[in-house]
Amino acid sequence: MPLMNNSRAQVIVAECPTADITLDFHRVTLDALPRIAPYLRLSTSRTCDYSTGGIAMWVDYFNYEYAIAADTLFIKGLDESDRSHEAFAVPLGALPLADAIDVLRRYCASRNQVLVLSAVPEEYLPALTMLGATDIRRLDAWSDYLYSADELASLQGHIFNKKRNHVNRFLTDNPDAVLEEITTDNIPEILAFIDSIDVCGKADVAMAEFEREQTRAVFASWPRYGFEGAALRAGGRIVAFTAGEIIGDTLILHIEKMNHEVAGAGETINKMFAERIVAQNPSVKYINREDDAGDPGLRRAKESYHPVRLLSKYDLTMPL
Numbered sequence: 001m002p003l004m005n006n007s008r009a010q011v012i013v014a015e016c017p018t019a020d021i022t023l024d025f026h027r028v029t030l031d032a033l034p035r036i037a038p039y040l041r042l043s044t045s046r047t048c049d050y051s052t053g054g055i056a057m058w059v060d061y062f063n064y065e066y067a068i069a070a071d072t073l074f075i076k077g078l079d080e081s082d083r084s085h086e087a088f089a090v091p092l093g094a095l096p097l098a099d100a101i102d103v104l105r106r107y108c109a110s111r112n113q114v115l116v117l118s119a120v121p122e123e124y125l126p127a128l129t130m131l132g133a134t135d136i137r138r139l140d141a142w143s144d145y146l147y148s149a150d151e152l153a154s155l156q157g158h159i160f161n162k163k164r165n166h167v168n169r170f171l172t173d174n175p176d177a178v179l180e181e182i183t184t185d186n187i188p189e190i191l192a193f194i195d196s197i198d199v200c201g202k203a204d205v206a207m208a209e210f211e212r213e214q215t216r217a218v219f220a221s222w223p224r225y226g227f228e229g230a231a232l233r234a235g236g237r238i239v240a241f242t243a244g245e246i247i248g249d250t251l252i253l254h255i256e257k258m259n260h261e262v263a264g265a266g267e268t269i270n271k272m273f274a275e276r277i278v279a280q281n282p283s284v285k286y287i288n289r290e291d292d293a294g295d296p297g298l299r300r301a302k303e304s305y306h307p308v309r310l311l312s313k314y315d316l317t318m319p320l
Contacts, residue, residue: 039073045121141294170264
């Protein structure tokens with residue numbers, strides 16, 4: 001009998017190759033970004049949630065933590081649709097998705113909690129459905145707006161007539177306008193610009209204020225993020241700036257700020273920055289300008305650039 005029990009135990013272990021994998025989560029910090037970035041680049045999605053900026057800039061809002069086990073990245077945070085509950089990102093790395101989900105199932109079972117995946121890109125739904133996903137809910141306010149990089153760089157065609165007119169008017173009114181790189185020399189001016197932004201008219205003032213503080217934090221540690229960035233200067237002052245990161249064929253814009261009292265500043269930096277990115281990085285085919293967070297004004301502004309696609313995201317439950 002002892003021999004039979006030992007043999008049976010060996011079979012059970014063989015059938016459950018992830019049984020000995022444990023997850024030890026740590027808070028996401030700037031020091032952790034070089035460790036997690038290679039895993040994030042394994043995502044098949046173009047959503048902002050699987051980028052270093054998308055995580056690092058919102059770590060305080062969603063309490064992001066990470067664990068790396070079996071050469072696979074696990075991200076834990078708060079549910080994007082209900083921040084009172086814990087949720088996870090789709091694991092990325094060497095483990096097959098089914099095995100990685102099993103690791104999360106055991107982790108949640110040991111803590112007597114439901115396994116919820118949040119902000120799941122649409123591309124992962126078929127595989128997760130096959131693994132038993134239930135209660136699938138689309139996060140309407142969090143869909144990312146994806147654009148053709150060439151279209152934003154050229155603004156060609158009748159659908160962009162108004163945008164071109166705004167750019168032309170800005171350049172006529174500001175013949176000295178120049179797009180400059182973000183460096184340690186102009187960051188103090190950018191920080192002063194950030195402080196001048198009025199968030200009182202935003203649909204969600206608390207979130208807008210949080211975003212402002214995170215933007216300040218990015219520029220306080222600018223070299224460590226590895227972002228692409230530019231500022232638009234006119235009349236001797238900065239009137240707009242933008243920053244993001246390139247992942248694969250997509251530029252993900254994490255920051256876009258402009259002086260709304262300067263007509264055409266926003267349209268001009270959008271076009272000039274897209275031109276620069278496309279010229280310097282021919283592999284970039286798309287620009288992700290992220291979500292509208294349910295803000296009607298922001299939604300209209302992003303729709304006016306005619307996205308080629310909305311990148312939908314979902315919450316779902318994985319039964320234990």
